Amino acid sequence: MKKKKILIKIYSILFFLIGKLPKNQKKIMFESYLGKQYSCNPRAIFEYLNREDSHYQYEMIWSVNKKYEKVFKELGLKYSSRFSISWLWNMATAKYWVTNSRLPLWLPKPKSTMYIQTWHGTPLKKLANDMEEVHMPGTTTEKYKQNFTKESSKWDILISPNKYSTNIFRSAFKYRQSILETGYPRNDILSSGNTESHINEIKKQLNIEKEKKIILYAPTWRDDSYFMKGSYKFNLELDLKLLKEQLGDTAVILLRMHYLVTQNFNLKEYEGFVLNVTNYPDIRDLYLISDMLITDYSSVFFDFAILKKPIVFFVYDIENYRDKLRGFYFNIEKLAPGSIVKTNIELIKEIKKSLQNPLWKNNYENFHNEYCNLEDGNATKRVVENLFSRTK
Template sequence: MKTLKVILLKFYKILFWLLGKSFHKDYRLIIFESFLGKQYSDNPRAIYEYMTAHYPDYRLLWSADRRHRKVFKTLDIPYVTRFTPSWMIYMNKAALWVTNSRLPLWIPKPDDTLYLQTWHGTPLKKLGTDINSVLMPGTDTDKYKRNFTAESSKWDYLISPNSYSTEIFKRAFRFYGVTLETGYPRNDHLFNNDNPLFQDYIRTKLELPIDKKIILYAPTWRDDSYHERGKYKFDLQFDVEKMQAELGDDYIVLLRLHYLVAENLDLSSYKDFFYDVSAYEDVRDLYIVSDLLITDYSSVFFDYANLKRPMIFYTYDIEHYRENVRGFYFDFETMAPGPLVETTEHLIETIKMTETTDFNEIYSTAAFRARFCALEDGEAAKRVSDRIICHLES
C-alpha cells in the first residue's frame, strides 16, 4: 500500500508538471484555498472579497475539497475540485496562489506563479521547526521539519498580523521571502460588520434564540490524540448536563471544532442549549454574534480580542499540553487576556462573573491588544491585495 502511494504521488507530480507545460499562463487568474479546500473562510476569503470588489479584471477561483463543495455551490462561489485534472491545469495557469495552510509537498510551483501564504493565526503554541518533538501521526520530528521548510521555500509572500508573529514566522518557517506585516485580513470583518443588524442576521441564519446570551466554545486540536493522519479526536471535557442546568436559562453555547478534528459529537440531548456550528463556513460571523469566548490554546483569542469582549480559557490539560505536546512562546498563565479554569464548576462560576465583573480591566486586555492587535483596523485586506496586485502588474 505504501509503495502504491509513492507511485501515485510521483504520477501526480509528473502529471502536474506536464499539464503546466501544455497550457499558456493566465496572468489574470488567481487561485484561493482555505484549510485544505475544506472552507470558504479566513484570510483567503477576506482577500478574495476585497479583490472581487476592487480588481474585477482578475478571474478569481477557489480550490475546493470534493467533500466540501456544498458551501461553494450554495454561495455561488466559482471553484474547481481539488486534485482533479482541471484543478492541476488551473493551478499551473494561475498567476497567483493564495492559501492559509500548506499545500501538498508533491505540487511543484511553476516559476512564474506567485505564492501568497496568509497563514491562519498568531502563534501561542510552537510552530514548524520550533516544535521540539512532533507527535502527529504519519511523520517524525525530522521529517516534519524537513517537509515544512521544503514547502515554505516555495512561498514568495507571507502575511503577519504583528511584529511578534513576524519574528516567530521567519524563524519557525525558515522563511526568507517577503513578510507583509499588515494585520490579518480576516479581522477586517470584525471592524466593518460588528453591529446589531448583522448580529440579528446571523442569529436568524443559525436559528438561534434572540433572548439568550451566546457563548462561543472554540477549542484547538491535540497533536497526540488522533484517529489517523489528518483526523484528530476531541471530547468535551466538561459536564454538559451541569452546564445546561446552571446556565441554560440565560445562555446558549456554540461549539466550533478545529478543521482537523474528525468527531461528530452527538449533542441531541442538549438541544436548544448546545449547537454544533463546526460546519459553518467562517468563524468570523460566530465571533460577532457571541457575547463571550471560551477557548484553550487556539489562536482564535488573538482575533476575538479585537471585539473587547470577555474570554475564558478552559485549560484542563495545560501542564500536559505545555510540557509534552507543543509548548508555548510566552508565559500563557500570566499573559492570557482572561482567566484560566480547569473544572466545570470553576468554568460555570467564571461565566457568571462576566456579567458583573469588568474583565477587560482585571486581565489587562488593553495591554494585550496593544501588543498583538495594533495593526488591526479593517483595512488589512486592502494593504495585502494592493501590494500583491502591484507585483503582478509590474
C-alpha cells in the first residue's frame, strides 16, 4: 500500500510536468468504463469521427485496462495500457479526453485539456451528492461526495440524454460547467442498426438460433455487496431451473452483469439456455436482438425503451434498495414503462405474456415522450459538431 501511494505520487508529479507541454490539438483519448470496454458514448463518438475522417482527421487513442486489451487488439484499435508510460504521455499531451466514467482522482487535468464527460445513463437511482448514505467499501458518505465533486470540477463538458438528466446532473455532481443536452450518442445505433440483417448477424456471432426468443437480463449492482473496493458480488435471484422448465427450448436468456460486478457464475447445467454476455463488448447489440428486457433499477431500461419492446422490472429487494441503499428520483412502481414483479412466479407469468403479446403497454408512450425524445439517431452528430473542429 505504501509503495502504491509513492508510485501514484510520482505519476501525479510526472503527469503534471508533462501536462505543461503544448497540447496536440488533434489528439483524443477515449475511455469506457474504466478502460474495460470498447463501448457506450465514447465508442459512438469515436466511430463517427472515424467515418468522417476526411472532415476531422484526429489521432484517436483508447485508454485500456491491461486485463481487457484483447478486444482492442482484435479490432486493430490504437490504445495505451492504463498507467503505462505511453498512457501517461498520451493523456498529458492530448487536447481532448472523452470518457463515460470517472478518471483516477490523483490525475491532474492540464488547463488546456478539454475533458468531455459523457456519463453512462439516465438515472433512476440517486447519484453522488444526492445520496443520503453511501454503503460502498473503502469510503464514507462525506468522503465519497467530496471526491466526486472534486472529480466533476475537472469536467469541461457533460453530455446529457434529456432535460430530466440535465437537472439531476447539476444537483448530483454539483456541476456548474457546460452541459450538452443532445441525447446519447450510444443510442444512435438503435435507430440505424435496427434492421433484420444486422440483428441476424449479431445472433450468428453469439450462436443463437434465429427462431428463439431472446430475453436480456441486465440488473445493476448493489453498493453493499462486494469482495473489495471496486469489485462487487451479485446474488442471482433468477430461478434459472424454473425458467428453463417453463420456457424450454423456445427462449434464450442473456445474462449481462454491471461492469463493477466481478463475480463468476456456474451456468454449466444451463448451457444452451443461459448465455453469459457480461464480457460482450457493447450492450447496444444485445438490446437490438432481444425480444424483451428484464432489469431492476439499472439505467438500461431508459435506453431499451427507445425500441418500444417489453420491459419487466424484477425488483425483489425494492424496499431495501429504495429506502436504505440508494433511493430513487421518481416512483418506479407507479411510472415504470412495464410490469413490476417481486417473485420468480410473477416474473415467468409476465415473460410469457410479453413474449406472446409484445404490445406497448401502460406508461410506455408517456415515458418515451419524456425520456427518449432526443433519441432520433443524430445525437453523435450533434455532439461532434459542437465539440470538434472540422479540417479546413
